Amino acid sequence: MEKFSIGMIGLGTMGSNLMLNMADHNHSVIGYDKDPLKVKTLKAIPNYTNIDATVDISEFVSKIQKPAKIILLVPSGPIVDFVIKDLVPFLQKGDIIIDGGNSFYKDTDRRFNELKEIGIHFMGMGVSGGEEGARTGPSIMPSGDPEAYDQVKAILNDVAAKYKDLPCSRYMGNASAGHYVKMVHNGIEYGMMQLIAETYDLLKNGLGLGNDEISDIFTKWNKGKLSGFLIESAAYVLLQMDQTNGGHLIDFIKDVARSKGTGKWTSQDAMDLQVPVPTIDMAVIARDLSAYSNSRDKISSYNKKASIKDHDLEIKDVESALLSAFALTYIQGLHLIRVASRAYNYNTEMKDVVNNWREGCIIRSGLLENFEQVYMTDGFDGMILSDEEIYKLVAKHMPMLKKVVLFALQNDFGSSAFASSATYFNMMSTKLSPMNLIQGLRDLFGAHTFERTDQEGTFHHIWK
Template sequence: MTSAAKFQFGVAGMGVMGASLALNIADRGFKVAAWDRHPEKIDEIHAKHGHPEMKGTGSLEEFVGMLERPRRILLMVTAGAAVDQMMDRLTPLLSPGDVVIDGGNSWFQDTQRREKAYREKGLHFIGMGVSGGEEGARHGPSLMPGGPAEAYALLRPVLEAIAARAESGLCVTHVGPDGAGHFVKMVHNGIEYADMQLLAETYDVLRRGLGLSADALADTFTKWNEGIAESFLLETTLKVLRKKDAETGKPLVDLVLDKAGQKGTGKWTVQVSLDLGIPVPSIASALDARNLSAMKDERVAASAKLPAPPLTLTAEEKANLISWAHDALYAARVVTYAQGMRLIQAASKEYHWNVSLAEMARIWRGGCIIRAKLLTPLREAFTQQPDLPNLIVSEAFAPVLTKMAPAWRQLVGTATRLGIPVPVFSSSLAYFDSYRSAELPQNLTQAQRDAFGAHTYQRRDKPEAGFVHSDWS
């Protein structure tokens, strides 16, 4: 390629995230080539931003030809078939050693397949999770690239330039081979589902239980966000609670219909957890909560036939519900992160990725949606013990959870008595209690399986006997 090919990086797909990332890269001094199948989008970006380091085209051939080699091309297109279609179109235009990055939320096994297919053609493929939304993409996201190490080395200067910066460093690292980056981003999103639901449950208990207004809740969350519960999602929640509707003057959140949507990554997280045999009940309960919210008409009809208990609190509950909710929120969050980290750990072992959980905590500390203060002790826990079996037994968190468990139980008990659903608080507590229990009732389950299906069982008093069957009649 001649010196006329001045563009150092290409971004294909000028939607909100693609345009934001392209502008971010250009801001850092890299000359960016942009492509979109609707060239008018590029014209709109130029009209609005007029960035001198960025040039666009509607021709894929011209786009590829503008790039210096080895080419570095970021795809920001819809996950699924569109990625394969773009790869097929790009393949004949590329040269050995070129790198294509999928920056969408792709299924990690698709990424494994695509990386293998490109590798066989002498090309590099990177699957990269991008977190932080439009604002993060524009000014500093958390980036989770997975793929060949030599390809990451080619991308590293650009990715480090655009990544968020936290006290722990730049929020990007080479996650691991093939699908590791997209797997980690998927679990990140699963944790996000549960964290958002925990905040919704906290809001609901304090709103219905104590009758707190949106402003009063925002005041409470503002105080919480100054302590150990600090997080981007909590900060976002208090901003949402403060917003007033321009037409009515009412809190805008009170006018939002209670039907939550989803894009699939939470569902994928739960599916993979079943495949790997790693329980993630907090994430699964958050997914169920969204699905239940979609049944609005059925819920309204059921509310007329299934009356709720009276919303009356004891003096103790009135005095302590806010502090119970604070401790329960923090404890349930820790348990949620513990489940997500355990799932990443299991997948890393299964697929030989060698993912560093301490590094994941580090790059999540800035830029991303689930950034939170608790990620600092989380990182320390996995730094001290990389093979830690579960975060909740770490020296950093076990004493804290033990101290907060009584308040957590009070919060769940009070909500249950009042008929206020707290599925993620409840399932997180059940996970905590199950994991800390030396004895569980699955001895009965295993006996039942043997009684009706001769599935065998192990005797605790004769472990050397292996699996045995009994006649239970």
């Protein structure tokens, strides 16, 4: 019996699309799902002789070439553990399990270590690009031990998106590095979407533009440095018409946004590692705040908001502000990955992270070219804002970012992501901060000690 080169567990849209992508690249794939309908649907796809599917997990494993290579595309959390528990009795030492979902990186580390004890390789693999990306070429962020990666590298490179003919599937490092990088990718995505939403708010309710006009603006911006999937998608969303009531669909969508955890995980881990990511933090907070719609309705009735005052804010100012805030959101996320790589012994190459995001993923944009150039420089191993060219790129647009923030504050717009981006830049580029006073206060009331500018060591002052 001819055996399949790889297996797929989870035959939802993502799993099925990735299977077809693999089959298109001449890889034979067998799928497994407990849902007979999903299995039947996949088997009914015409013109694919190199795919199959089953509801029998024993049959599934027996039909895969050894060492078995199995990708899981199931919801993150306990379901992953349940699937692994069902799968392990049919595996042998040297087999490889690859979790392609959005699992929390600490869960991935636990699974990595538990399976290592019984001789089974476990890989955490971030996948970005959604349903379309899975079918035509996603951004893939694999990690785990190099031995396992080497055995699946060719398949991943074949199905990944390509940038300048190079696959966006570089190895991210040890253990859970792939899921960590994908987590931060999603955190950056949170920040960028919040900035786009605030831009939409300012253009519509500040400058009085209609949905079609804003869509045209986004389409124009998508041809320049702001080009990317999210700007392109925002232009598309704003044009969609509602089939029920007529008019633009966007005007009938409730203004409450929810999250699935990756943005929150990014903020939490950044705080644990003491890495500032304020734009991402505010994007998470903005979603949480939006959920209090009843309270917002009541409180807004007290607010006698004045009409927009005369101003000199122009569309080009908003474009520049968005460019600098996008850049600062990337900078925050990349800083976090760099610190985490050292803290968790990932040994992640930052140039590979940026390369993986150039095509196929949700946060791809023209700005990544600037970061990639820096990381390709021999010897660069710092925070990327410390690179002079990156600093100049952001600083060039800072006057317009400040202009937008002032307009938002003066006219009662909740532009928290824009404001936090500007404040981050100001604080990060300030030689002397006011934290000396905080250290003095801490020593006064808690004897926490402080460091001095003129001597080495720690000191305590008798304040009385």
